[in-house]
Amino acid sequence: MANFRWKSKKVFKGHMVSGYACGLDFSPDMSYVISGDADGHLVIWDWKTTRVFEKIKAHDNVCIDAKWHWHEKSRVLTAGWDNVVKLWD
Numbered sequence: 612m613a614n615f616r617w618k619s620k621k622v623f624k625g626h627m628v629s630g631y632a633c634g635l636d637f638s639p640d641m642s643y644v645i646s647g648d649a650d651g652h653l654v655i656w657d658w659k660t661t662r663v664f665e666k667i668k669a670h671d672n673v674c675i676d677a678k679w680h681w682h683e684k685s686r687v688l689t690a691g692w693d694n695v696v697k698l699w700d
Contacts, residue, residue, distance in 0.1 A: 625663040626654040634676035639684050647674025653689050653699070669697060 626633075626648035635646035643664060644656045651670035656663055669677075670691025680686035687699040 621658075621661050623656045623661050625656070625666065626652060631673050631675065633674065634678070636677055636679045638679050639681060643679075645677045645679060645687060647677045647689060647691070649673050651691060651693075653677055653687065667699075669699070670695060 623644060623646075626646055627650050629649040631649050633647040633649070635644060637644055637658075642658050644658055646654050647669065648654055651668055651672055651674050653667045653669040653674055654663060655665045655667075669689045670693045672692040674689050674691050676690045678688045680688070685700055688696060689699065690696045
């Protein structure tokens with residue numbers, strides 16, 4: 612990685628991680644970015660504008676990971692510290 616000169620191109624704001632390593636993912640068509648947050652939300656950003664598109668209360672505790680279904684754009688999986696994995700459609 613030392614050969615690369617990293618430069619921030621986009622900044623996405625609107626979620627609270629509070630030191631948790633919350634996973635993120637791109638939609639299959641690369642038009643959205645999703646992540647969980649420390650408050651249990653699933654946050655969806657518009658890739659082009661970097662604005663929050665939608666914020667959903669997904670879990671009672673930290674939403675530690677969010678993954679988009681690789682083939683079906685309408686489906687997202689979230690995992691929380693409430694010991695629950697949810698499929699969103």
